[in-house]
Amino acid sequence: MSTSTTTPSETIHVTLGERSYPVWIGRGLLDDHARWRAALRGKHALVISNHTVAPLYLERVARGLDGLHWSSFLLDDGEAHKSFANVGLALDALSTLGATRDACVVALGGGVVGDLAGFTAACWMRGIDFIQMPTTLLSMVDSSVGGKTGVNLPAGKNLVGAFHQPRAVVADIGTLDSLPVREYRAGLAEVIKGAAIGDETFFAWLEQHADALAARDENALVQAIATKVRYKAGVVARDETEQGERALLNFGHTFGHALETAGHYTTLLHGEGVAVGMLLAARLSERLGMSAQADTLRLERLLLAVGLPTEVPSGFDPEQLLALMRLDKKNTAGTLRLILWRGIGRAEIVSGVNEAEVLAVLREACHQR
CATH class of the missing domain: 3.40.50.1970 (Rossmann fold)
Known part of the structure; x- marks a missing residue:
């Protein structure tokens, strides 16, 4: 403290x-x-x-x-x-x-x-x-x-x-x-998400204060909570019922919810699912030519610095994960609609994502070819 x-x-x-x-x-x-x-x-x-x-x-x-x-x-x-x-x-x-x-x-x-x-x-x-x-x-x-x-x-x-x-x-x-350490770290995933989708300056601040946040330094903690809440409050005020911009807050969630559901809500905490999900979304963005590997690596380093998982747990089936992702509320007209990014602080809604590309990312993450 x-x-x-x-x-x-x-x-x-x-x-x-x-x-x-x-x-x-x-x-x-x-x-x-x-x-x-x-x-x-x-x-x-x-x-x-x-x-x-x-x-x-x-x-x-x-x-x-x-x-x-x-x-x-x-x-x-x-x-x-x-x-x-x-x-x-x-x-x-x-x-x-x-x-x-x-x-x-x-x-x-x-x-x-x-x-x-x-x-x-x-x-x-x-x-x-x-x-x-x-x-x-x-x-x-x-x-x-x-x-x-x-x-x-x-x-x-x-x-x-x-x-x-x-x-x-x-x-x-x-x-x-x-709060147990694992639960606390899971919460940091949502803090990182807010920076990843819309505030590169905040992301850099988190990189600089990762050790303090991991140690629960009270001043760093209140600043991080307030910054994330202030960002979300602005988004909610502009798009309360998620018709547009608010959907960006789901960065990593389509992958993450699939991981949580496949694990019967016992393998990964929500924040852990979001952490892995963000990294999968970043890898998919990179694969689609939307973002650079350097941004993916920065995200991975920050997640690791605060003690969050970055790997899909063993035993998960990529085909099942894709099937669960098809149930996501953001999807329209039977096509995948994901939150991807063009680098740190620049998330966007992408409709009609090619399922073959998503499956390739999932297979790689599940160590299958």
Whole structure:
């Protein structure tokens, strides 16, 4: 941790007219009840968390809910539990609570909790408030901001969902103290992604501060989180429902989601899938003559510097991965539509990508010819 005596903090606004909201980043925010309690408009609240996070932080959040009618619903930990079955149970919990149209769902956890809680809030009485309290780096810099909610199906990840913006995002970096190293590193993949697709200056800053970020230096961490959130907030404000520019945020995700699904959500964490997926997208871009090898190598070096994987795990089948990529939501008219790049900071949407070229990249990554 940083030895600085001043705890850094940032407030970033996601500007969406009447649905605008703040993203608070800093230490001790879960205990700043006066700040986030004001975002709750009614008398009912359901805290959705999981069995790993709740024992650590639920009591602190509960103190801020004093005087409300509230209850909690806890998931088991892991991507496999972002399911329709658990949405049904969460809706039952809202029903038991007697939640009205001005109720609020509080998402206390990582991306799985946030996505499922947001989708639950979007469904109850056709949409009630929710607040994001992300407890992982990945959810702080990505999934908690922008209003994407959803659940997984056996056929693929996030195939069902809704755009439903939170009332506020409370990113208490103190919760990262309890985050396992692997989970923390997975979050850095989304930070790197933001730089890779649209900010070469930030990418160079990450290269210079890779060691500090890997060591969880607090000043570097807050700056990295704030820069990534500020970038994403701008994209969301310009393209809330992903009709154009926002799709760029999926750089590496079509490959990554296929890897996650093929591994039954147990082989790779989401951020690890994104890390490998970004590198595969860069290699495909290079193969298609869009980018230079030097950019691919810079990306690979940065991923390795912060401890992220860069190789497809053994045992994966390239044909299966391609089949899973065909299910991606960005595809149109039965053709692959991928986010590729022309080098660091210059991502673009490419339609009609030749499947033979994609398969060649997958075969090479899976060490098949």
